[in-house]
Amino acid sequence: MSEVTPDLVRHLASLARILVTEEEVQKLTGELSVIVDSVASVNKAVSGDVLPTSHPIPMSNVFREDVVLPSLTQAEALSAAPDSAEGRFKVPAILDEE
Amino acid sequence: MSDLIHKSAAELADLLSTKQVSSEEVTTAFFDRSEKLNHKTFSYLHLNRETALAAAKKADQALAAGKIQSPLHGVPIAVKDVLVTQDAPTTAGSKILEGWMPQYDATVVKKLREAGLPILGKTNMDEFAMGSSTEYSAYGPSRNPWDLQRIPGGSGGGSSSAVAGRLAPLAIGSDTGGSIRYPAAVTGSVGTKPTYGAVSRYGVIALASSLDQIGPVTNTVLDAALLQDVISGHDSKDSTSLPNSLGSMADAVRNADFKGLRVGIVKQLSSDGFQAGVAERFQDTLSKLTANGVEIVEVDCPSFEYSVAAYYLILPAEASSNLAKYDSVRFGMRVLPEGNPTIERVMAATREAGFGPEVKRRIILGTYALSSGYYDAYYGSAQKVRTLIQQDLANAFAKVDVLLTPTAPTTAFKIGEKVNDPLAMYLNDIATIPANLAGIPGISVPNGLAKEDGLPSGVQILAPAMQDAKAYRVAALIENLYKAEWGGYLIDQAPDLEALNV
Numbered sequence: 102m103s104e105v106t107p108d109l110v111r112h113l114a115s116l117a118r119i120l121v122t123e124e125e126v127q128k129l130t131g132e133l134s135v136i137v138d139s140v141a142s143v144n145k146a147v148s149g150d151v152l153p154t155s156h157p158i159p160m161s162n163v164f165r166e167d168v169v170l171p172s173l174t175q176a177e178a179l180s181a182a183p184d185s186a187e188g189r190f191k192v193p194a195i196l197d198e199e
Numbered sequence: 200m201s202d203l204i205h206k207s208a209a210e211l212a213d214l215l216s217t218k219q220v221s222s223e224e225v226t227t228a229f230f231d232r233s234e235k236l237n238h239k240t241f242s243y244l245h246l247n248r249e250t251a252l253a254a255a256k257k258a259d260q261a262l263a264a265g266k267i268q269s270p271l272h273g274v275p276i277a278v279k280d281v282l283v284t285q286d287a288p289t290t291a292g293s294k295i296l297e298g299w300m301p302q303y304d305a306t307v308v309k310k311l312r313e314a315g316l317p318i319l320g321k322t323n324m325d326e327f328a329m330g331s332s333t334e335y336s337a338y339g340p341s342r343n344p345w346d347l348q349r350i351p352g353g354s355g356g357g358s359s360s361a362v363a364g365r366l367a368p369l370a371i372g373s374d375t376g377g378s379i380r381y382p383a384a385v386t387g388s389v390g391t392k393p394t395y396g397a398v399s400r401y402g403v404i405a406l407a408s409s410l411d412q413i414g415p416v417t418n419t420v421l422d423a424a425l426l427q428d429v430i431s432g433h434d435s436k437d438s439t440s441l442p443n444s445l446g447s448m449a450d451a452v453r454n455a456d457f458k459g460l461r462v463g464i465v466k467q468l469s470s471d472g473f474q475a476g477v478a479e480r481f482q483d484t485l486s487k488l489t490a491n492g493v494e495i496v497e498v499d500c501p502s503f504e505y506s507v508a509a510y511y512l513i514l515p516a517e518a519s520s521n522l523a524k525y526d527s528v529r530f531g532m533r534v535l536p537e538g539n540p541t542i543e544r545v546m547a548a549t550r551e552a553g554f555g556p557e558v559k560r561r562i563i564l565g566t567y568a569l570s571s572g573y574y575d576a577y578y579g580s581a582q583k584v585r586t587l588i589q590q591d592l593a594n595a596f597a598k599v600d601v602l603l604t605p606t607a608p609t610t611a612f613k614i615g616e617k618v619n620d621p622l623a624m625y626l627n628d629i630a631t632i633p634a635n636l637a638g639i640p641g642i643s644v645p646n647g648l649a650k651e652d653g654l655p656s657g658v659q660i661l662a663p664a665m666q667d668a669k670a671y672r673v674a675a676l677i678e679n680l681y682k683a684e685w686g687g688y689l690i691d692q693a694p695d696l697e698a699l700n701v
Contacts, residue, residue: 110563117519117566118526118543119559120551133564135622140512143580146505146587153582154589156409156439157395157638158664163438177302183533190528192542193535 105134203228205691208274208368208422215262215273222262222273225368226255226317229275233319233366236696240351241341242361243277246320250286251275254317261315269314269429270449276311276426277367279358280321281328282413283402284308291404292324292336292354295525295532295553305402306434307371307413314429319367322357326555327522328373328406330354331381331627334618335557342614343386345654345693347701349611352382358416359386364696369426370416375406376510377606377631379414380643384606384657387645387689389423389674390416392631394664395638396441398427399434407517408439410510410635418690420644420674424448427667441665451668455675457491462673463498463599468630474609476649480656481605484646487680498595498602502587503633509584510632511625512568512577519565522558525550560621589637592663601673602661604630606643610654630659640667642674645689646681655689 110129114121121129175188184191203211203225214220230248237243258273283289283301290296304312311318325335333341333356341356343349344364351360358370359382372379374392383390391414398413405411415426427448434440464485473481485495527533527542527549534548554562568577595602608629617623634641643657658677662670682688 105567109567113563113566113570114559115547116570117562118523118546118550119554119562120547121559125559129560129563132560132621133567136511136560136564136625137567139622140508140577140581143505143508143512143584144576146502146509147580147583151583151586153579154585155582157585157589157636158439158441160396160439165435173302178529180302181299181530183527183531192528193545194539194541197541 105130105137204232204365206368207419208271208417209419209425211274211368212271212425216267218262222255222258222317223252225273226251226275226319229319229367233361236364236366239342239347239696239699239701240344240360240364240366241339242322242357242364242366243320244280244290244292244323244338244357245287247287251317251319254312258315258317270425271369271429272315274368275317275319277319277322277358277361277370278308278311279324279355279370279372281324281373281404282308282371283404284318284321287321289321289404291328292326292338293553293555293558294337295549297532299530303402306399306436307430308402310430316369316429322355322361322370324357325354326558327404327518328354328375328378329518329557329561331377331624332614332617333357334614335555337555340614342701343611344696345387346611347699349613349654350385352385352611354378355382355416359383359388359390362416362418363388363690363693368418369422371413371430372416373403373411373413374635375410376514376635377628379416380606380631380641380657380659381627383416383643385611385655387655387693388416388418389420389642389644390414391423391427391642392634392640393427393431393667394441394445394640396439397431397445397667399437399440401434401436405521407514408521409517410514412635418688420642420671420678421449421452423642424452424671445665445667448668448671451671452675455672457493457676460493460673461599462488462493462495463595463602464495465503465595465602465604466497466499467501467503468604469497472608472629473605474649474651476651477605477607477609477656479650480647481658484603484658484677488677491680496599498598500588500591500595500633502584502591505584506588506633506636507625507629509581510636511564512581513585513636515561515565516568516578517565519562519569522562525553557621585636588633592633592637592639596663600662600669604659604661606630606657606659610649610652610656634661637664639664640670642670644674644677646677647689648692
């Protein structure tokens with residue numbers, strides 16, 4: 102049976118930086134339990150030594166010539182930012198005041 | 200010239216190259232229809248007459264100067280809102296990106312422009328391509344032109360309904376677990392997921408990077424082949440882009456023959472769990488092939504049983520990582536809680552407000568699958584299943600040229616029917632997911648209407664990696680068999696959208 106509890110959902114949501122209401126926690130706990138129970142079957146599929154596949158078409162060391170190409174200007178890069186100042190992205194406080 | 204909208208893209212391209220019609224006329228015909236009928240299908244999130252017509256005029260000028268930039272020169276196209284466009288807002292169906300104007304074009308968009316295809320608009324989709332009905336779009340669901348109460352498939356239901364409703368002769372889709380092929384099947388259109396890496400993903404808003412692939416959404420197999428030829432090719436901006444060309448898909452379609460063809464059907468995906476009318480259509484396709492001397496053998500792919508489970512671990516894991524970039528800093532929404540909040544609280548509040556329920560579910564599921572203590576059991580095992588599926592397919596393709604399955608387990612379901620049951624929604628992609636896990640190409644072609652509900656059904660053709668031409672060959676053969684029976688394409692039997700009401 103699934104180990105998905107409301108506490109785990111709260112913890113995962115905080116790791117994923119998503120604020121969740123208590124109502125959402127309850128709903129997600131139920132939904133994720135069902136999904137996790139269902140996907141847990143992958144354990145049964147694998148026995149013995151099987152190499153994992155992370156990429157469907159194996160490629161390694163993909164290089165290209167190191168040539169200078171046009172890129173975004175500073176103004177372009179900042180054009181969609183919610184806030185900017187002095188040519189930089191502006192963010193709210195990084196540290197708590199306390 | 201309203202008859203223009205009933206022509207295939209290949210037919211339109213012929214009329215354009217022989218100067219019997221201008222791109223401006225064709226683009227205007229589709230634009231007028233889209234403007235008039237988009238409220239019925241909600242295929243488009245964004246339409247722009249000015250930029251579409253400017254591109255059409257440019258295509259006409261090139262034609263007048265004797266320059267034909269591609270075999271689809273002058274034919275207008277709709278683009279799924281998952282590809283960034285410099286001249287149109289790009290949202291991926293999410294509120295978190297509402298109003299975002301990207302600073303650059305996706306490589307595929309750039310290729311379309313260079314090939315002389317005017318872009319009509321951006322099509323609706325499930326938020327960040329998570330879903331199989333478009334009901335998870337933050338902007339509301341698209342509707343199926345065969346029955347407006349039903350879903351047009353997803354995530355690319357905007358593109359499928361645009362093409363099936365003749366609001367565009369061509370469209371671009373993205374396919375991570377079936378988002379091109381499933382919508383094609385339920386709307387009676389054609390959809391291809393090319394081999395992984397055949398089409399550049401540069402400028403495509405990532406869902407699951409090891410699964411995502413861009414491909415054509417069309418009404419005919421030749422149109423899909425012509426479009427794949429336009430958008431494919433190596434791109435140094437995408438490190439997963441295949442170095443070599445896969446050849447001409449249009450040639451594979453035009454030269455298709457039955458000679459020596461061996462077709463496999465997958466034991467695990469042949470009849471169990473498929474709607475009776477869908478299973479009956481599939482048997483009909485097989486009978487038609489047998490009647491033409493095609494040898495059909497059953498192949499065993501035991502690991503397919505675990506493909507949905509593996510997919511719903513790999514996809515959320517990759518998505519949870521890809522979607523971390525929506526952090527309220529460089530672009531997109533920012534929500535400021537009261538007081539003097541830290542950036543962490545701003546991120547959490549922004550992501551709470553900007554993401555819909557399915558996106559939150561998958562991010563949290565992915566975070567779980569990747570957390571220490573669970574990683575080996577879930578993500579690690581899922582990656583091993585991926586290896587087993589590739590082995591199953593390698594064994595199968597040693598015996599046959601292509602594999603056939605029904606594309607979707609059922610015909611289009613009603614809007615609202617599965618939206619509160621995530622697991623039921625996930626099972627719509629049971630036949631399409633293995634191709635993404637293995638990186639192989641797949642095409643869905645219409646094979647008739649299910650007898651119990653009169654709605655479209657599709658057959659999926661799977662070929663080995665890099666051998667997209669084989670899939671196109673068989674897709675063309677199947678399409679030809681049905682054209683002979685119906686006296687046209689399945690889409691010609693679709694109801695008149697103007698007469699339908701929501």
